Amino acid sequence: MKLRYSPTSPYVRKVLVAAIETGLDKRIELVTTSTADPASGLVKDNPLGKVPALLLDDGSSLYDSPVICEYLDSLHAGPKLIPASGPQRWTALRRQALADGIMDAGVLGRGEVLRPEGEKSPAFLALQRQKMAAAADALEKEAASFGTGLDIGLIAIACALGYADFRYAADEWRKGRPALAKWYEGFAKRPAMQRTAPPAQ
Numbered sequence: 001m002k003l004r005y006s007p008t009s010p011y012v013r014k015v016l017v018a019a020i021e022t023g024l025d026k027r028i029e030l031v032t033t034s035t036a037d038p039a040s041g042l043v044k045d046n047p048l049g050k051v052p053a054l055l056l057d058d059g060s061s062l063y064d065s066p067v068i069c070e071y072l073d074s075l076h077a078g079p080k081l082i083p084a085s086g087p088q089r090w091t092a093l094r095r096q097a098l099a100d101g102i103m104d105a106g107v108l109g110r111g112e113v114l115r116p117e118g119e120k121s122p123a124f125l126a127l128q129r130q131k132m133a134a135a136a137d138a139l140e141k142e143a144a145s146f147g148t149g150l151d152i153g154l155i156a157i158a159c160a161l162g163y164a165d166f167r168y169a170a171d172e173w174r175k176g177r178p179a180l181a182k183w184y185e186g187f188a189k190r191p192a193m194q195r196t197a198p199p200a201q
């Protein structure tokens, strides 16, 4: 398998952490892809022109990150990252959706920051930061129940918070969210998180 990859994408990081945690990373070749470069051929693998996209050995491809994570989870015999049924399944998937929403807002906000002067919308950026803060507040309320577990929801949350550190350090998401900060401190020590940290800026 080949993974269309960018070292700064939080969605790619989620896929990589899932792959490492399930021992599948050795079967995945990383293909560094610039989404801004039409010559990369990305749209042939994902018409939306986004990473991650997973190229399967039969020539087909999968996207987006929740679909890729579910596919990877079907390939191994160990403990599943996506519980098969029951409340645990819906909690894990809801948490993944919330964390992916933090990534969505963060990536949209980042796009706004990079716009040329005169085209920036401070109100749009403020709205995205507000969404990130509201989602982090919701996570703080349930962080005490995260424990030392591992599932797709917790992986996604850690990657979203890692992205907040990477691109929105000035927002200091830990302030006023001690339970979330404590949980993240432990989770971020996992080798899979350490190996996939975004590059220093």
Ligand SMILES: N[C@@H](CCC(=O)N[C@@H](CS)C(=O)NCC(=O)O)C(=O)O
Pocket: 006, 008, 009, 010, 011, 035, 048, 049, 050, 051, 052, 064, 065, 066, 100, 107
């Ligand atoms: N919902 C998608 C989001 C993927 C996404 O937005 N990736 C960004 C990189 S962080 C991207 O490729 N952006 C390029 C673009 O939107 O043209 C997923 O979960 O995989």
